[in-house]
Amino acid sequence: MRFINTGMTSIEEVFRQNGYITDRPIVTALHLVRTLQKPLLIEGPAGVGKTEIAKVLAQSLNTRFIRLQCYEGLDAANALYEWNYAKQILHIQMTENSGSSLSEKEASIFSEPFLLSRPLLQALREEDASPVLLIDEVDRADEEFEAFLLEALAEYQITIPELGTIKAKHRPYVILTSNRTRELSDALRRRCLYQWVDYPDFEKETAILQARLPGIDKQLADQIARLMKEVRSMPLSKVPGVAESIDWAEALIHMHQKELNKEAIYETLGCFIKDKEDWETVSREIEEGTLLNL
Amino acid sequence: MSHLPEYVVAFCRCLRQNGFLIGFKEEEDTLVALQSIDMSNQEQFHLVLKTILCSSKEEQAVFDQWFYQFFKLEQEREDPAFLKDLRKEGKQAGQHPVKADQERQTARGQREKAAARQGGGKGRESPGEEAAALAAEKEPVKDSLGKALNWLAARAGGNQAQLTAPISPSQLESMEASAKVFIKNIEIKQSRRLSINKKGTVLHGRRTMRRSLQTGGLPIKRVLTGRTKEKASFVLLCDGSRSMEAYRGKFLQFAYALAKHTRRVEVFTFSTRLRKVTEQIGEGRDGKLPTLIVQGSEWGGGTRIGESLSSFVDQYGPRLLRRDTVVMIASDGLDTGDISHLQWAMSELKRRSSAVVWLNPLLSMPDYKPEAQGMKKALPYIDIFTEAQSPEAFRQLAKQISIRR
CATH class of the missing domain: 1.10.8 (Helicase, Ruva Protein; domain 3)
Incomplete structure (x- = not known):
């Protein structure tokens, strides 16, 4: 069967090896994540192994696992990137007498070594293969962050004013989990595949x-x-x-x-x-x- | 197989009409995904469609029904029996709009509830009643549809049913007027201390001198002091249990009206468990009245007054129970929980607040005597034991409440 040959059994097999007993709906959902390259939203009560699904998926694909834990007040700086201000200030002080021009200085402090990549940026900049990006407990983040997330997930690219646009070489497999403490927006739901995980029988x-x-x-x-x-x-x-x-x-x-x-x-x-x-x-x-x- | 795209598109359209969140992209995704699976396998076909086309748990539950009906497939073994009943009825009656409407509301769940109920569900107090009203309209569907609704609702909130409690618009204006008067009429003993007050009567010499420096030593602006009027803050605890069905709506309306005119209000509902709903009460958007979204344990269940009140004292007491707090409890006192909790909670409420008002709708019955065990235990700690059903009654109530210090 074609379904089996597309790596579905391998996913199931690796899941089993990692001690994760899975069932058809989850395997199908993960299969669709790979074929359609869409994010997967997993909802369910706490402690049913939602996070584990993403971890085991990363193992089964043998790629990097990147996790973004959401919390109230999470903002773009903590999710995407931030400039290392302390390092920049130190750098300016140390090169004060170097005689370089203002634009040179500016270019040097707004460059790679001073950039702190946060999970979302890390996921987009992965060089070798598509990583698995887990956005955990997305219902805990604020609605503003949800909107920001939508934007990032829609294009899989991010613009940093000083550096330019960074486009994902390999689209990450995105898994979002939610405990339903807050109702997620329709826009986010539509953008995602959906899977409900319940307590096991x-x-x-x-x-x-x-x-x-x-x-x-x-x-x-x-x-x-x-x-x-x-x-x-x-x-x-x-x-x-x-x-x-x-x-x-x-x-x-x-x-x-x-x-x-x-x-x-x-x-x-x-x-x-x-x-x-x-x-x-x-x-x-x-x-x-x-x-x-x- | 060449007809497959048409079938899928038609199916998506059918779901969309029934409130599913499906756009063109989803249709396209479905077709792409179907290419990658073995379509002779019915289970896989079903799972793929379900994963892509559903976007919430409620939708998943309704999806199965539409799926089997549309593709005329035999249903799985584990399928709940009532869905079969539903399908049978669906076939007999063909398209029936009432059912479709109901499903849409269930499926869209909380997201749409507020809007849908405001528009379409006039005069229906709670989903329980709505389901009942609907069942009455359509007698034959009564049992299975009610079951399906309960099942869906129960699944929606983990193990507990998510319910809604809308604020009724009837008599709202007069209720608001009453609330205004109510707030104004609560008598508070004023503090004797003088403090800066624009409307004060006593000149504050030192402050006036100091301010005069700004104008070159010429005292142009007076600074006055006076007694500040202290205002009461309110804690409203609404018993949402089934036995209170007729009255709780009125009380919530009063709570809403009160919350609209003062910020010092905290509203709670309880049935077997306590829930703070102050934020929800204030949340009506676009000029619409708010609809509370509560769980079965907080609305429409049995009553555990004692446990609920003591958890209020435990959790919120330190912050909310002050000397100027008026605690208003609306309950019929028919407790099914542990009575000892109630006694402790009531004594704490009395000790730490300034007035305890208990509104018991049963008092409107001529020969009612507060002999229920819970009510008996609570009585010694209550300052005002009465009933208030109309806006006018709430207005009168204010005059009875005087704040003791």
Whole structure:
């Protein structure tokens, strides 16, 4: 089949080797990222492995992985480029008596060595192959930054007034992730392919645990996955993701637990419950025995 | 296969009409992408279209239905049963506009909700009611459509339903007038201290002398001092639970009117969990009224007054509870949570604020006695226990509130 021959299986294979259990929709989405050269927007609750997708994609393509972590107040200077002011001032002081003209001085301080490349610029200037650019938690950045991002992603080129226009030699594969703390603009959504990643089902979670922690007992993995499924259906303020189940399983392995029991869960509750009220809710359920009667 | 582009374009057009964000570029992308896959594989075909043409989770859910209907394909096994029902009904009824309209609204989700509801959903207080009203209009679709809507809504906010609570425009003007009077009439004991005040009556000699230096020692401008009028700040806590359905809209409208005329207002809604909505209340754009976007736990669920109030005291108390704060709670006091929380929260509210007003809509019933456990526990800490449903009643209320110090 053509679909298989275009490197889809290789992506899936590398994902598996890296301990990332994936499914058809994600593989298809990544395939489309490569064929259409469009950014991919991945949404989903926290801790389901959105960021991991980008990391593993970089590994599977054997290219550089560049990450731009978004936060409130992130601006172009921190995302794109900035002049190294301190170095420029030092340079001016040191060359004060060199006798060079003003324009020479200007040209020297606004040149490559004084440029601090930030993730977006790095991604565009990659020489060898298309890098994977992860724009993480884009919903945390302000709306103004989103507009700026659109501009950069539309043309894959950036103009620095002093240096000229920099055009990407190799278009980066762009992956954006969002936790839905804020609704993204329609313009950004339209520009991107879209993928929703949800909590894994029971089978997938067991597979993930086994892939991530090769030493894990099959029975323990089953129990953890089943209990997690129950916990996620409870009214918690912070629902544990896959990252938490892996942490928890690791803790249980270190404690040499072969199977779950009340004490073990109590001792390690902090691995996947991160809120006081949630703690009370879950321990009440454990006390009543509803969680352990699986 | 030569008809494929036409099919794809027709499908895109169909989706676009139903509120999907699809432009020419997406159509082109779809065709390019389809070249690179094995099209005899139905699953891949479906996934490719879904990835390119959807741009949000809500759209994905609706997309499947359109996809199978359009390409007349058999649906996957895991498909929720109600979607099948929906499809069946879709086939029977052919095109039915009500359903399409509903889907569009669900699919576009929050992005469009405010605008769509303002324009099209007059008099509908919440999506629950809207769905109910819609179901009533179209009896046969009632069950499955309601389920589908709930399902979509529930999926939208992680595990919790995202709901909207619009501010109703009816009687808004008189409510605003009342709010103005309300703010003005809250009596506050003035501080005895004199401070610079343009409208003051006492001359500030030192400051006047100093200012006269600017004009060459000639005192042209007087500097006056007087008592500054202190204004109350308000904290409004609205119980959004299902049992409050008839009243909560009125209270929110009052909150909106109040927020419009003073900045010292903080508005919260709670049902089983507390949520601050002050920013949303003030956010009506283009002259339109704001529509709150809240979650099921904050609107339309059960009631945990105690937990919600104590989380208010915990989180916001230090900042918002001051000597000049008037706390207004609108709730029927039917608590399903832990009562001990309520008692503690109420005592803290009383101790740290200057007046606690509890508006209970049930008081309008002639033989109502506050005997619900929650209400009983809260009563000793309440300064004014009343009900206010009309703008006039809110206006009257101001006269009862006097700030104790």
